[in-house]
Amino acid sequence: GARVLAVVNQKGGVGKSTTAVNLAACLGGIDRRTLLIDLDPQGNATSGFGLNVGQRKTCVYDALLSDIPLNQIVEGTDIEHVFVVPATIQLAGAEIELVSALSRENRLKNILAPLVSDYDFIIIDCPPSLGLLTINALTAADGLLIPIQCEYYALEGLAKLMDSVRLVRAHLNPALEVFGVVMTMYDSRTRLSQQVVEEVRDYFDGKVFETLIPRTVRLSEAPSFGQPITAYDPSGKGAEAYRSLANEVVLRVD
Amino acid sequence: GARVLAVVNQKGGVGKSTTAVNLAACLGGIDRRTLLIDLDPQGNATSGFGLNVGQRKTCVYDALLSDIPLNQIVEGTDIEHVFVVPATIQLAGAEIELVSALSRENRLKNILAPLVSDYDFIIIDCPPSLGLLTINALTAADGLLIPIQCEYYALEGLAKLMDSVRLVRAHLNPALEVFGVVMTMYDSRTRLSQQVVEEVRDYFDGKVFETLIPRTVRLSEAPSFGQPITAYDPSGKGAEAYRSLANEVVLRVD
Ligand SMILES: Nc1ncnc2c1ncn2[C@@H]1O[C@H](COP(=O)(O)OP(=O)(O)OP(=O)(O)O)[C@@H](O)[C@H]1O
Ligand SMILES: Nc1ncnc2c1ncn2[C@@H]1O[C@H](COP(=O)(O)OP(=O)(O)OP(=O)(O)O)[C@@H](O)[C@H]1O
Ligand SMILES: [Mg+2]
Ligand SMILES: [Mg+2]
Numbered sequence: 001g002a003r004v005l006a007v008v009n010q011k012g013g014v015g016k017s018t019t020a021v022n023l024a025a026c027l028g029g030i031d032r033r034t035l036l037i038d039l040d041p042q043g044n045a046t047s048g049f050g051l052n053v054g055q056r057k058t059c060v061y062d063a064l065l066s067d068i069p070l071n072q073i074v075e076g077t078d079i080e081h082v083f084v085v086p087a088t089i090q091l092a093g094a095e096i097e098l099v100s101a102l103s104r105e106n107r108l109k110n111i112l113a114p115l116v117s118d119y120d121f122i123i124i125d126c127p128p129s130l131g132l133l134t135i136n137a138l139t140a141a142d143g144l145l146i147p148i149q150c151e152y153y154a155l156e157g158l159a160k161l162m163d164s165v166r167l168v169r170a171h172l173n174p175a176l177e178v179f180g181v182v183m184t185m186y187d188s189r190t191r192l193s194q195q196v197v198e199e200v201r202d203y204f205d206g207k208v209f210e211t212l213i214p215r216t217v218r219l220s221e222a223p224s225f226g227q228p229i230t231a232y233d234p235s236g237k238g239a240e241a242y243r244s245l246a247n248e249v250v251l252r253v254d
Numbered sequence: 255g256a257r258v259l260a261v262v263n264q265k266g267g268v269g270k271s272t273t274a275v276n277l278a279a280c281l282g283g284i285d286r287r288t289l290l291i292d293l294d295p296q297g298n299a300t301s302g303f304g305l306n307v308g309q310r311k312t313c314v315y316d317a318l319l320s321d322i323p324l325n326q327i328v329e330g331t332d333i334e335h336v337f338v339v340p341a342t343i344q345l346a347g348a349e350i351e352l353v354s355a356l357s358r359e360n361r362l363k364n365i366l367a368p369l370v371s372d373y374d375f376i377i378i379d380c381p382p383s384l385g386l387l388t389i390n391a392l393t394a395a396d397g398l399l400i401p402i403q404c405e406y407y408a409l410e411g412l413a414k415l416m417d418s419v420r421l422v423r424a425h426l427n428p429a430l431e432v433f434g435v436v437m438t439m440y441d442s443r444t445r446l447s448q449q450v451v452e453e454v455r456d457y458f459d460g461k462v463f464e465t466l467i468p469r470t471v472r473l474s475e476a477p478s479f480g481q482p483i484t485a486y487d488p489s490g491k492g493a494e495a496y497r498s499l500a501n502e503v504v505l506r507v508d
Contacts, residue, residue, distance in 0.1 A: 012267040014266070042265065042407075095385070096353075128266035128382040129382065129383045130346070152474065152477045153298045156297070157296050160295070160343070190471050192475050220405050221446050
């Protein structure tokens, strides 16, 4: 069945959605059937594939709170082998509604179970918080994909993130592990970037991908055209880096 | 009494903490007595002033949930006229605990009331979400200071932010208004930056500050030294921009 990866970091703006969208597109590009689940009410991963974040008759909110089969809300994209469960504005209400729901942390895991054999990878984009939506992703996932921006503030949140992972592993998902850490917005000209990479490599001993995702204007422009980087600027440094990351991810799974 | 400004944007990584820290430092630099309240459990605004985010005997969590006077937990900084209510790791639990507390949205407003006459400005740094900590800031504030990164994804969340503002204004704080919008990480070399600035100026008609905060390496390095930009690189473009912003803020208040 599929490898389920949660793209998580409560620090904001570190490249979670950018990584979820472009990694999914690149996995599709090497014929891995990939499902991207957008669990962030902001819906950036949804619009990153050109899909509308507006209202839908049924959406992931309904699947989480009233057990509508997830299969009914999967949508195709322009990229072969890549499918999306879009976020909608109703999702913003899910965090509060889940607080009092039965088995509130396992909702996503339960609705994902029937789909796992249909895909090679299931990638879950998370909001910048450690609330119940992110906890659902951590409970449903086999592994964590942690994007870390090459900036100082990005280092400060790591200990807290790992505390949450340990709590989820102890109470909800014993198999949860750090699948990999990806350094984003790397700027080879600055000392800060290099220092952060070194510190993260020490902290996550052996889990950090070799691929460093560079900061490029094309990567920040692509979402305004609703396209992953492989469609917007296929021969640029951004597409090259995410293709390299996809290859590393596949190697780690095999 | 003080002007209470909440630095809010649920989009992650747009420069909320960087703006809260450096604006507070620059307001102190022009003799405005300024209190910075760090309401983000990540504690970036706290460490941005070189203060430790660790455990304290009493902290803002205790003030919000058990009415310890806020005055007891105000700490000084190296910058004259600038004081901080630091975040601590206990704050992460406040969001869930507040859900069932009495008058949960007004907690910050109530504990701020005795302090308002002691300061010219009170600046509240918020987490990247629209949960109960941010709602508390919106209820306690006179005005919103909205940092917007000059990137496409930053535009997508604005409608949702303004929905929340309207809800808070209708049910909790009728006086709440958008005090100002500040464009951050502006890169004059890219078309995207200029397009975003134009769109935001249209959307927020007249509220956007003239000052554009440029993306500079020094601004991203300063927090690793626990210093605001006015101490770390006082003659650089980052300090110049935040001093210009502080002047615009003061002019808008008078
Ligand atoms: N490698 C890159 N080069 C240039 N810009 C990038 C890169 N990665 C991400 N960005 C831009 O930086 C901003 C933050 O990235 P993104 O939205 O993916 O982060 P996020 O962690 O998902 O944010 P949030 O915490 O709000 O969910 C976006 O405007 C995005 O377009
Ligand atoms: N003008 C700037 N130039 C360069 N780097 C900047 C600038 N403003 C902020 N940064 C850096 O960008 C990153 C995001 O900024 P910051 O942490 O202030 O955003 P935030 O909105 O507070 O994030 P969060 O949503 O996680 O609270 C940080 O690493 C910060 O150092
Ligand atoms: Mg995101
Ligand atoms: Mg912040």
